[in-house]
Amino acid sequence: MNPFQYEQSLEVDSSVDRVSRAPEATFLAGGTGLLDLMKLGVETPAVLVDVRRLPLAQIQELPDGGVRLGALARNSDVAQHPLVRERYPMLSQALLAGASGQIRNMATVGGNLMQRTRCAYFRDTATPCNKREPGSGCSALEGINRGHAVLGVSEACIATHPSDMCVPLAALGATVRVKGPQGERAIPFADFHLLPGNTPHRETALEHGALVLSVDVPALPAARHSLYLKARDRASYAFALASVAAVLELEGGRIRQARLALGGVGTRPWRASGAEQKLAGQAPSPEVFQAAAKAALEGASPRAHNGFKVELAQRLIVRALTRLGGRS
Amino acid sequence: MTDSKQPLSDGSAPAEASSPEAPEGTTRREFIATATVGSALLLEACRHAPPVEGPPPGTAPAELEVTFKVNGQLQTLKVDPRTSLLDALRERLGLTGTKKGCDHGQCGACTVLVDGRRELSCLSLAVMHQGAEVSTVEGLAQGDTLHPLQQAFIEQDALQCGYCTSGQLMSAVGLMSEPCGASDDDVREAMSGNLCRCSAYPNIIAAIQQVRRLPKL
Numbered sequence: 001m002n003p004f005q006y007e008q009s010l011e012v013d014s015s016v017d018r019v020s021r022a023p024e025a026t027f028l029a030g031g032t033g034l035l036d037l038m039k040l041g042v043e044t045p046a047v048l049v050d051v052r053r054l055p056l057a058q059i060q061e062l063p064d065g066g067v068r069l070g071a072l073a074r075n076s077d078v079a080q081h082p083l084v085r086e087r088y089p090m091l092s093q094a095l096l097a098g099a100s101g102q103i104r105n106m107a108t109v110g111g112n113l114m115q116r117t118r119c120a121y122f123r124d125t126a127t128p129c130n131k132r133e134p135g136s137g138c139s140a141l142e143g144i145n146r147g148h149a150v151l152g153v154s155e156a157c158i159a160t161h162p163s164d165m166c167v168p169l170a171a172l173g174a175t176v177r178v179k180g181p182q183g184e185r186a187i188p189f190a191d192f193h194l195l196p197g198n199t200p201h202r203e204t205a206l207e208h209g210a211l212v213l214s215v216d217v218p219a220l221p222a223a224r225h226s227l228y229l230k231a232r233d234r235a236s237y238a239f240a241l242a243s244v245a246a247v248l249e250l251e252g253g254r255i256r257q258a259r260l261a262l263g264g265v266g267t268r269p270w271r272a273s274g275a276e277q278k279l280a281g282q283a284p285s286p287e288v289f290q291a292a293a294k295a296a297l298e299g300a301s302p303r304a305h306n307g308f309k310v311e312l313a314q315r316l317i318v319r320a321l322t323r324l325g326g327r328s
Numbered sequence: 329m330t331d332s333k334q335p336l337s338d339g340s341a342p343a344e345a346s347s348p349e350a351p352e353g354t355t356r357r358e359f360i361a362t363a364t365v366g367s368a369l370l371l372e373a374c375r376h377a378p379p380v381e382g383p384p385p386g387t388a389p390a391e392l393e394v395t396f397k398v399n400g401q402l403q404t405l406k407v408d409p410r411t412s413l414l415d416a417l418r419e420r421l422g423l424t425g426t427k428k429g430c431d432h433g434q435c436g437a438c439t440v441l442v443d444g445r446r447e448l449s450c451l452s453l454a455v456m457h458q459g460a461e462v463s464t465v466e467g468l469a470q471g472d473t474l475h476p477l478q479q480a481f482i483e484q485d486a487l488q489c490g491y492c493t494s495g496q497l498m499s500a501v502g503l504m505s506e507p508c509g510a511s512d513d514d515v516r517e518a519m520s521g522n523l524c525r526c527s528a529y530p531n532i533i534a535a536i537q538q539v540r541r542l543p544k545l
Contacts, residue, residue: 003389006409006455032451035412036432048409050456076445080507100521101506102499103433105445106452236520 002044009049012056012179012211018049020181020209027051027211029072030107032099033115041125042116042132056110056213059083065219071110071212075099075165078109088217090226090245091168094263097230098164100237110212113166113176113192114204117159118239119148130156131200138200146305147241150313152267153301157200159267160239161193166269168228168245171261173271174217180210189215193268222249222257229320230263231312240264242313248284248324255279255288258321260296265313272296275317284325286318293317396460398423399467407454414438416454417464425465425494429523436522437495439502440464446502448521465494468501476539477501484535488526496522500536512537 006028009015019025024046028034037043057072059081067083078084079095099107121127121139128137140148140158148158166189174189187205194202206212226247232238243263249256258279260272275296282288293314300310395404398421405420414431417423417440426449429437433451440449441463449462468475477500480486487493499522508518515533524532 001410004409005389006392006453008458028453028456031453031456032433032448035451035453039432052456076506100436101503101518102436102439102446102448102521103451105502106447234520236517 001038002041002046004038004045005047007047007049008053009051010053012054012213015049015051015054016179016181016209016211018047019211022047023208025049025209029111030074032103032107033111037116037123040123042123051211062216062219065221067217069109069215069217071108071214073109075104075107075109075112076101078165079104086224088168088172088220088223088226090171090223090228090247091165091217093228094164094168094230094243094245097228097240097243109165109215112163113212113215114206115163116203118162119159120144122159131159131196131203134199134201141303144305145303147239148303148306149267150265150300150302150306150309151262151270151297152195154196154198154200154267156198157196157267158303159196159200160264161266161268162239163269164228164230164240164243164263166193167243167261167263168226169215169217170269170271171226171245171247171259172217172220172223174215176215177213178206178210179213180207182207184213186216189269190271196267220247220259223247223259225249225324226259227320227324229316231316242309242316244313244316244320246317246320246324248279248321250284250325253283255282255284258292260292260317262296262313262317265297265300265309272317274298279321284321286322289318289321289325290314292321392455394455394458396457396462398462399464400461405454409453409455411454412450413440413442413452413454413457413462414449417449417462423464423466426498427491427494429492429495434523435492435495436499437492439495439498439522441498441502444502444505446499463498463501465497468497475501476542477504477535480535480538481532484531484538485528486531486535487524487528492522492524492526496524496532500532500539503536504540510540515540 026045028048028050056070058070127139149160176187230243245261247259262270275292278292391406427437429435438450
């Protein structure tokens with residue numbers, strides 16, 4: 001591991017100031033992603049600003065009925081929180097489907113948003129990777145790409161966004177509150193993670209030194225009836241090959257509104273707005289669910305080994321909608 | 329690099345490693361003591377070898393002081409900030425019951441409790457634990473009395489080589505204070521972060537369930 005300077009911070013403003021002024025500085029929270037990548041030599045910060053003592057771990061109700069998830073709230077605490085379990089069951093399910101009990105006790109909400117891809121070429125400093133080393137090329141395009149993305153890909157990068165938590169947050173249209181050198185602002189979830197395009201090393205809308213304060217989940221009564229399904233190579237403790245977060249609100253035998261987002265198949269958490277539109281106003285039926293699933297994967301661009309993800313994601317969508325639709 | 333220094337003491341079962349206060353004179357203790365002397369010689373040899381990994385001259389970060397409790401005892405260490413909690417426990421405090429498996433958060437062998445919750449000591453820096461309370465497998469037994477989980481692991485034959493066992497035990501101790509369903513499947517899911525290459529899983533689950541079914545831990 002490269003040498004670094006370690007500093008503990010007790011204030012949001014000074015943390016932001018400290019990292020903003022040093023291009024080689026970064027924030028340290030749970031450490032489960034960053035320290036792993038530092039051991040691999042993928043991340044080489046010169047300064048670590050430990051923000052774990054900042055007062056950002058609260059989970060609280062917002063006046064509009066939404067819920068604010070503090071950036072430092074641990075994954076396990078969010079997953080088990082009564083407000084989350086009751087109002088957004090798919091969010092609790094997604095968190096519990098991710099990582100292991102130990103890692104969920106360490107990993108934070110903010111860190112989950114910022115976690116980096118599990119692409120094996122990104123993690124191996126001996127291979128070219130545009131995300132790790134801009135301009136060096138993408139080893140996954142013609143390499144082993146079974147786990148890679150089929151949506152939102154570019155010729156520069158097909159790395160999958162690995163988060164489970166971010167999938168329901170995308171479906172819910174959450175807001176990310178951040179504090180940067182320019183002050184505080186709110187970023188819609190759909191704008192937080194960037195498509196790789198020609199700049200896969202740029203992964204979020206955050207400027208250097210900006211710190212995530214919270215994720216604000218909006219009120220959505222329909223989300224009390226929601227589901228997260230995840231398909232993976234092992235029964236537990238594995239990243240998603242495909243996953244789906246789904247909300248289905250029925251009224252008078254018709255779908256009043258649907259929310260759908262996909263994980264494991266996109267270069268960022270993937271909101272399937274086209275599929276949501278296909279569902280709205282329809283009477284739930286296998287055909288309607290199939291059509292929505294097809295719409296969700298429209299434009300999918302598989303490579304040599306990940307073509308199965310298109311079918312897998314569609315089946316997961318149909319299964320999730322069927323399970324939600326059958327319980328109305 | 330670290331584990332190869334102490335192959336013999338690493339092979340000891342956690343129940344044994346966890347009772348440093350046991351009456352002396354057992355063969356096992358002599359065995360471990362011999363192994364430790366051997367390790368010390370190896371360690372000495374390592375000191376004269378050039379470091380495999382380290383900062384280039386002149387760029388070494390200042391050592392930082394960290395004070396935390398380990399198994400109830402206050403410990404103050406001066407560490408290179410890169411020192412993981414795992415290495416601090418093993419290399420600085422001699423608490424080698426906590427194992428280094430993958431060193432990347434994928435196997436669970438390094439599981440300890442931090443402020444009562446199970447965490448991975450390999451994915452954590454020692455300096456992040458100023459003021460924390462850390463519990464390791466060495467702290468489980470009360471003198472000669474094993475922790476109920478240690479006893480259950482023996483009764484259910486929940487190990488073969490034993491390398492993952494201290495991590496399994498600490499993970500199971502942490503699990504006892506987490507919400508978890510009653511079924512074997514619930515326990516399997518909750519313990520999925522602890523790999524066992526001998527595949528003692530059925531007996532590990534049986535041991536944990538045995539303790540969960542006790543009237544009160």
